Amino acid sequence: VPLTASKRALLAVALFICPSEFREHYRDELTEAFDGEQWLSVAADITMTGVAMRFEAIGYDFRAALGRLVRSPLITLVAIAAMAIGIGTNVLVAALVQGFFLRPLPFDAPGQLLFVQESNRGRSVSYRNAQLLERSIRNYADLTIAAQQRVTLLGQGRPTLLDGEMVSPNYFALLGVRPALGRFFAGGLADRSSAVVSYALWQQRGAAILGHLIRLGTSSYQVVGVAPPTFRDPTPYGYDVNRSYWVPVDPANPIDTGSGYTTIVRVHAGISASAVAKDLRLHLSEITKSDPRFSSVCCVGAYPVAEGISGQYWALLMMLYAFATIVALIAFMNVANLNFARTMARAGQLSLCVALGASPGRILSQLCAEAFLQAGAACALGLLLASAGLHYLSAVESPQIPQMSDLGMNGTLLVYACALVVAATVITGVLPGVGRSAHRLAETVKLVGRGHGGGRATRALSALVAAEIALATALLIGASLVLHSAVAMIRLPLGFKPAKIYVATVRLPTDGSVADSEIRLYVERMLGGLQSTVGASNLAASSEIPLDCCNSTDISVGPQRVPMATLVNAVSPSYFSTLGVQLLRGRAFSEHDDLTTPCAAVVDTTFARRFFATDNVQGRYVNLGGTDCTIIGLAPELPEGYGRAQEPMLYLAMAQHPHGPFLYFLVRTPIAAQAVTNAILRLANESDPGLPTPQVMRYSTWMEGLLAPSVFSTAVFGTLSLIAFFLALTGIYSLVSHAVAQQTRDFGIRSAVGATPVRILTSVLSTALVRSGIGIAIGLVLAALLAIPLQSLLYATSRAEPSVYASVIFLVLACTVLAAMVPAVRAARIEPAQALRHE
Amino acid sequence: MTSGTIRLGPATLYRVIKHMVVDGWIAEVERGDVAGSRRRCYRLTPWGKRIAQAEAQRLATLVRVVESRNLLGAPEPA
Numbered sequence: 018v019p020l021t022a023s024k025r026a027l028l029a030v031a032l033f034i035c036p037s038e039f040r041e042h043y044r045d046e047l048t049e050a051f052d053g054e055q056w057l058s059v060a061a062d063i064t065m066t067g068v069a070m071r072f073e074a075i076g077y078d079f080r081a082a083l084g085r086l087v088r089s090p091l092i093t094l095v096a097i098a099a100m101a102i103g104i105g106t107n108v109l110v111a112a113l114v115q116g117f118f119l120r121p122l123p124f125d126a127p128g129q130l131l132f133v134q135e136s137n138r139g140r141s142v143s144y145r146n147a148q149l150l151e152r153s154i155r156n157y158a159d160l161t162i163a164a165q166q167r168v169t170l171l172g173q174g175r176p177t178l179l180d181g182e183m184v185s186p187n188y189f190a191l192l193g194v195r196p197a198l199g200r201f202f203a204g205g206l207a208d209r210s211s212a213v214v215s216y217a218l219w220q221q222r223g224a225a226i227l228g229h230l231i232r233l234g235t236s237s238y239q240v241v242g243v244a245p246p247t248f249r250d251p252t253p254y255g256y257d258v259n260r261s262y263w264v265p266v267d268p269a270n271p272i273d274t275g276s277g278y279t280t281i282v283r284v285h286a287g288i289s290a291s292a293v294a295k296d297l298r299l300h301l302s303e304i305t306k307s308d309p310r311f312s313s314v315c316c317v318g319a320y321p322v323a324e325g326i327s328g329q330y331w332a333l334l335m336m337l338y339a340f341a342t343i344v345a346l347i348a349f350m351n352v353a354n355l356n357f358a359r360t361m362a363r364a365g366q367l368s369l370c371v372a373l374g375a376s377p378g379r380i381l382s383q384l385c386a387e388a389f390l391q392a393g394a395a396c397a398l399g400l401l402l403a404s405a406g407l408h409y410l411s412a413v414e415s416p417q418i419p420q421m422s423d424l425g426m427n428g429t430l431l432v433y434a435c436a437l438v439v440a441a442t443v444i445t446g447v448l449p450g451v452g453r454s455a456h457r458l459a460e461t462v463k464l465v466g467r468g469h470g471g472g473r474a475t476r477a478l479s480a481l482v483a484a485e486i487a488l489a490t491a492l493l494i495g496a497s498l499v500l501h502s503a504v505a506m507i508r509l510p511l512g513f514k515p516a517k518i519y520v521a522t523v524r525l526p527t528d529g530s531v532a533d534s535e536i537r538l539y540v541e542r543m544l545g546g547l548q549s550t551v552g553a554s555n556l557a558a559s560s561e562i563p564l565d566c567c568n569s570t571d572i573s574v575g576p577q578r579v580p581m582a583t584l585v586n587a588v589s590p591s592y593f594s595t596l597g598v599q600l601l602r603g604r605a606f607s608e609h610d611d612l613t614t615p616c617a618a619v620v621d622t623t624f625a626r627r628f629f630a631t632d633n634v635q636g637r638y639v640n641l642g643g644t645d646c647t648i649i650g651l652a653p654e655l656p657e658g659y660g661r662a663q664e665p666m667l668y669l670a671m672a673q674h675p676h677g678p679f680l681y682f683l684v685r686t687p688i689a690a691q692a693v694t695n696a697i698l699r700l701a702n703e704s705d706p707g708l709p710t711p712q713v714m715r716y717s718t719w720m721e722g723l724l725a726p727s728v729f730s731t732a733v734f735g736t737l738s739l740i741a742f743f744l745a746l747t748g749i750y751s752l753v754s755h756a757v758a759q760q761t762r763d764f765g766i767r768s769a770v771g772a773t774p775v776r777i778l779t780s781v782l783s784t785a786l787v788r789s790g791i792g793i794a795i796g797l798v799l800a801a802l803l804a805i806p807l808q809s810l811l812y813a814t815s816r817a818e819p820s821v822y823a824s825v826i827f828l829v830l831a832c833t834v835l836a837a838m839v840p841a842v843r844a845a846r847i848e849p850a851q852a853l854r855h856e
Numbered sequence: 857m858t859s860g861t862i863r864l865g866p867a868t869l870y871r872v873i874k875h876m877v878v879d880g881w882i883a884e885v886e887r888g889d890v891a892g893s894r895r896r897c898y899r900l901t902p903w904g905k906r907i908a909q910a911e912a913q914r915l916a917t918l919v920r921v922v923e924s925r926n927l928l929g930a931p932e933p934a
Contacts, residue, residue, distance in 0.1 A: 035867070039870070039871070039874060042874070043867075043870045043874075046866065046870060046896070047866055047867060047870070050866035058865065059865060059866060059867075061865075062865025062866065062867045062868055063865075063866070063867040065865075065867075065868075066865070066867035066868050066870075066871050067867070069871070070871060
């Protein structure tokens with residue numbers, strides 16, 4: 018009686034679970050057994066037996082694979098190490114990507130939060146415009162503002178300078194943060210003199226801070242709450258972890274700071290944030306159009322808070338991720354190469370298995386077991402490497418990247434690592450099977466077992482190696498572009514002489530609690546004292562220093578009074594001579610440029626050319642806050658920062674202008690660092706014990722600090738690309754070795770019929786060069802694609818920099834020749850008799 | 857043989873048979889006399905016979921030990 022369709026289907030499924038050879042051998046018997054009343058229990062029996070046999074086979078494959086791996090420990094270790102580097106770097110970068118971009122921000126519904134900016138400088142909004150904007154978007158969004166402030170905390174012991182913020186009363190409520198202690202601002206008049214302090218300040222000052230009065234600069238505040246320990250202020254430049262207090266903005270007297278207010282908008286629930294962002298941009302451009310200060314600036318913007326906080330790392334991390342993935346890919350392909358050679362070495366054994374009836378699936382399963390064991394071990398090692406890397410990185414707490422301390426291994430990363438193991442198994446286990454199908458693998462094995470098929474094997478190896486070379490070339494070009502950019506930064510023409518200059522930095526309160534006259538007196542005492550104590554030939558004070566500057570200010574020139582932005586630096590008379598800078602025209606400031614004389618200004622060439630279209634600017638006027646300043650000199654451009662476009666610079670006499678948030682003393686002296694530091698600290702203490710202690714550093718050390726991120730990223734990209742290149746070179750070496758081993762007889766015959774060793778050497782090398790050439794050609798295309806996102810990380814370097822491309826091509830070709838040379842020389846030395854005996 | 861105490865599914869049975877064939881305990885023999893039958897016949901190999909004897913010996917020893925200790929108890933009345 019024929020089986021019904023459903024029974025047939027059930028039988029087919031149950032049989033499919035069994036290994037093929039068992040299924041084929043006993044199909045009739047099992048079908049017959051199925052055709053009875055007990056068919057259900059028979060189906061269960063077949064299924065269970067099938068599963069058990071599958072596990073048995075897998076267990077056998079794994080035991081055999083382990084035995085094979087242990088028998089060739091060197092190759093196994095090399096393979097595991099290569100893959101561990103690939104997996105480790107990949108997981109490490111994945112952890113960074115996860116930490117920076119995939120983790121939700123520590124605010125309520127962070128997707129509804131937007132930063133708003135009204136110009137391309139400052140990434141902020143002026144108080145007036147923020148008020149206008151708040152009114153126009155009230156129906157569908159709330160707005161809050163915050164501006165950085167630095168004040169002296171008085172009252173207990175020595176005065177301390179604290180960084181804090183003036184915020185709208187709804188600041189914490191809008192972010193959705195709950196206090197650790199007490200409450201946040203409730204709004205209203207009563208809260209005008211309330212303050213919230215940071216968890217760290219509370220810990221420092223003792224438990225009984227709630228309800229107490231604290232004196233911040235010139236005002237007193239009652240502490241009403243303590244922020245949670247994990248709270249960090251969101252700013253468009255990343256988190257800020259240094260805030261110690263928050264006080265409400267006084268609407269009657271809003272201090273419109275030069276850099277404006279960080280403005281955050283929370284879109285009401287149920288409304289699309291992107292639609293509101295578009296709306297905000299429209300509103301803001303309307304508002305700024307009516308404001309003469311904005312006629313010359315561009316770029317109003319509204320963008321997600323997450324983008325502002327982590328956006329600056331996006332390009333860097335994505336590039337790192339691309340590099341790490343390519344390194345992993347090359348490592349896997351290299352191991353695939355090794356495994357392929359190993360598979361071919363035991364082709365005889367495998368073809369015997371095929372002859373005895375082992376299905377292609379069984380052979381593939383054996384190869385995969387080996388690959389899986391290697392990948393598993395590499396994964397364990399790679400995870401250890403990644404954990405060590407994360408441990409190291411999380412110790413590097415930096416104000417710019419505080420998320421670092423949150424990094425660590427977690428379940429998602431382990432799942433990701435498992436996915437990498439699967440990818441590694443497929444690439445290193447299935448790819449060496451050469452075939453698009455398992456049958457093709459069996460055929461190849463049979464062919465190689467019979468001494469044929471070497472050509473096919475070599476072709477497969479060649480394809481793998483060309484791919485490796487292509488990827489490594491792309492990485493090398495990417496890393497060389499980053500290196501080129503770092504070198505351009507290091508070699509940036511400074512225009513001044515930083516050698517033997519020490520910088521003493523003093524942080525100043527920004528709330529007006531220290532009068533300008535006091536600061537001027539302090540500067541005079543310091544400069545006078547230093548001259549007699551240190552005996553320095555050059556001494557200066559300034560509000561900014563080259564390479565790490567500056568705040569911008571609106572000025573106007575000419576009769577139209579059109580506002581324009583410029584950087585400003587208030588300097589003492591000897592500023593230019595201390596830096597070793599010669600003015601191009603006119604004179605520098607003198608002791609006579611003080612409050613009793615008209616305002617004087619020195620401008621740099623960028624300023625002169627942008628605003629006056631000429632270098633001849635002496636005697637012209639610059640209007641600054643309603644005061645006309647006469648230009649008395651023209652200075653050369655001094656770099657304002659690494660990787661920054663040069664902006665116009667206006668120098669003012671320190672004695673004629675209010676102080677900024679920083680005060681720098683520049684001391685050029687041959688005296689030893691310790692003596693200079695001691696002299697400065699002693700003098701500072703004598704001159705004004707109320708101001709914070711200066712921090713003294715060599716200018717060169719300061720510059721190294723500024724260059725450190727660039728040097729670090731160059732080192733990371735460079736290391737990754739060198740690992741990739743080294744792996745690709747070992748690939749070339751093994752390819753040529755394999756090809757030489759395959760063609761030993763051939764070389765013998767050619768040698769017997771008169772081919773010279775040089776000819777054989779050339780022929781082997783040319784094979785390697787052709788493979789390498791194909792790889793390089795593909796690599797150049799990949800590099801051109803990789804360089805597009807890389808451009809944003811480059812300084813003074815074109816992504817198509819010809820010298821970079823040319824040197825990488827030369828390097829890859831030269832190293833290819835070197836890697837191929839050893840097996841090529843071996844081929845050239847083959848004796849005909851020896852070659853003919855070769856099997 | 858076990859009066860229904862032990863029930864062996866066909867796949868379990870063939871898996872055991874396959875193992876015994878691979879280990880050389882039994883060997884399949886051609887049975888041309890039963891036309892159209894799906895039945896397979898196996899014979900015990902000399903090596904299989906030695907294995908079977910050893911196993912029977914081991915079980916017999918076990919039974920003797922069990923009996924000497926009276927672990928089976930008195931047979932239940934019919």
